[in-house]
Amino acid sequence: MLYIVGLGLGNERDITLNGLDAVHKCHRVYIEAYTSLLSFGISSDGLSKLEKVYGKAITVADREMVEEKADGILADASELDVAFLVVGDPFGATTHTDLVVRAKKMGIEVKVIHNASVMNAIGICGLQLYRYGETVSIPFFTDTWRPDSFYEKIKRNIDMGLHTLCLLDIQVKEPDLELLCRGKKCYLPPRYMTINTAIRQLLEIVQNHGDSVYTPESKCVGAARLGSDDQMVIAGSMKQLLEFDFGEPLHCLIIPGKTHHIEDEMLDFYSLR
Amino acid sequence: MLYIVGLGLGNERDITLNGLDAVHKCHRVYIEAYTSLLSFGISSDGLSKLEKVYGKAITVADREMVEEKADGILADASELDVAFLVVGDPFGATTHTDLVVRAKKMGIEVKVIHNASVMNAIGICGLQLYRYGETVSIPFFTDTWRPDSFYEKIKRNIDMGLHTLCLLDIQVKEPDLELLCRGKKCYLPPRYMTINTAIRQLLEIVQNHGDSVYTPESKCVGAARLGSDDQMVIAGSMKQLLEFDFGEPLHCLIIPGKTHHIEDEMLDFYSLR
Numbered sequence: 371m372l373y374i375v376g377l378g379l380g381n382e383r384d385i386t387l388n389g390l391d392a393v394h395k396c397h398r399v400y401i402e403a404y405t406s407l408l409s410f411g412i413s414s415d416g417l418s419k420l421e422k423v424y425g426k427a428i429t430v431a432d433r434e435m436v437e438e439k440a441d442g443i444l445a446d447a448s449e450l451d452v453a454f455l456v457v458g459d460p461f462g463a464t465t466h467t468d469l470v471v472r473a474k475k476m477g478i479e480v481k482v483i484h485n486a487s488v489m490n491a492i493g494i495c496g497l498q499l500y501r502y503g504e505t506v507s508i509p510f511f512t513d514t515w516r517p518d519s520f521y522e523k524i525k526r527n528i529d530m531g532l533h534t535l536c537l538l539d540i541q542v543k544e545p546d547l548e549l550l551c552r553g554k555k556c557y558l559p560p561r562y563m564t565i566n567t568a569i570r571q572l573l574e575i576v577q578n579h580g581d582s583v584y585t586p587e588s589k590c591v592g593a594a595r596l597g598s599d600d601q602m603v604i605a606g607s608m609k610q611l612l613e614f615d616f617g618e619p620l621h622c623l624i625i626p627g628k629t630h631h632i633e634d635e636m637l638d639f640y641s642l643r
Numbered sequence: 644m645l646y647i648v649g650l651g652l653g654n655e656r657d658i659t660l661n662g663l664d665a666v667h668k669c670h671r672v673y674i675e676a677y678t679s680l681l682s683f684g685i686s687s688d689g690l691s692k693l694e695k696v697y698g699k700a701i702t703v704a705d706r707e708m709v710e711e712k713a714d715g716i717l718a719d720a721s722e723l724d725v726a727f728l729v730v731g732d733p734f735g736a737t738t739h740t741d742l743v744v745r746a747k748k749m750g751i752e753v754k755v756i757h758n759a760s761v762m763n764a765i766g767i768c769g770l771q772l773y774r775y776g777e778t779v780s781i782p783f784f785t786d787t788w789r790p791d792s793f794y795e796k797i798k799r800n801i802d803m804g805l806h807t808l809c810l811l812d813i814q815v816k817e818p819d820l821e822l823l824c825r826g827k828k829c830y831l832p833p834r835y836m837t838i839n840t841a842i843r844q845l846l847e848i849v850q851n852h853g854d855s856v857y858t859p860e861s862k863c864v865g866a867a868r869l870g871s872d873d874q875m876v877i878a879g880s881m882k883q884l885l886e887f888d889f890g891e892p893l894h895c896l897i898i899p900g901k902t903h904h905i906e907d908e909m910l911d912f913y914s915l916r
Binding site: 379380383387391423459462468487490498500501504506526530537635639 | 649652653654657658661664696733735741743744757759760762763764767769771773774776777779803810870909912
């Protein structure tokens, strides 16, 4: 059996009792390292708060390992129990559909243990989840690559009065192209987009389009480290949030559509004065 | 402190370790009874599997109690710790924004402990969460009341190639109007809409509009008891699912928009042959 266990968002104690039961049964335990593991105490030497709480040795699996060595992860999983741990929910912002498909094709039973994900935890800001339109991802602009497909989606959501969750770029284990050209496989340090950068890019795009779908005066909500003890949820104009220091990653940004009375009341609690 | 603790979807062991820590600290523990408590072993005499696992007496709070007697629930919560337990996530399909607003106005600190909700657990069917449009709720039709505002939303989502999550009506503690007229406050037995009823209503509506946004041949996905050990996820044409017995509540229905290759592969695993 392959158990895909969501760990939730905050720390090592956000696992569910069912999740912990599954981990205890497993012969091998992997954890995906695509997204931020900061709050889970995963350090480069592999020691972790997780291993202490879960009572198991855990192998960190980066994207390369999962994509290229999935057979190793799945080996024997038709007879033995193997766990694959995932920050958030297994099918939240980062999805693990490919691993599930591969396992099922090998005849391995898969059991998913759900948990909170940024996709539902953003509900805490008070904007109703069922009033969100399509989620967008905002990638880091480079000098030569400034894609803006997210802009049309935000525009569409706003036109329909719907809220937009903007997921912000995470670059973990990106190859260093300069060194790669010289034949060395090196990686750039991880980068996590801040709310400030996201707003800067959003304002650049809307200006390029000569539109006023949103402006520096538009109210939005920044959320940092959702689900952690030190999470921050701050509502304010784009101009205000552009200057606000949200601290450590992960960040995300919500652009409200049409709000209801009760949504406004909640946003008020988070508003910068 | 008011702790609002998400219990997840399946059973009493879907609480997180952080959630359990919070419950253990609390002087009073309530559980919301708006949605289905079936799998959580809440029976009419108040005994429950929950109380055994959590080691606390739990008061069941129906909508009436939360709306009319919120002050009782919140009394002392600025000095003592009080827990309000919620099936799924505190801000998932059923939201508790009103309780949070009321507590904050009383100067009570609120801490939310997130968990899985139907809003993210549907990811298990393989359709990517970030490709969903606005969520719709489908209410029970009566002879005289057949609202169809959900139809335009589904149409819009399909036009944009987005998936639609349909939440199906739950009627818990609905007053019996016939008896109420005779001066007695009685309640109808709880009703949970099945996937079959939802599809029947959906097909009626599209026919009334003379549209072909979807047809009896359109593929959709029915999910019952998401997150439970006996959950069911079945993909098939509306016509096929109309006849399929999904068993006990809760049910929900997903109408796919444009699907990608990996999404199709996942749906294949769930398809009726």
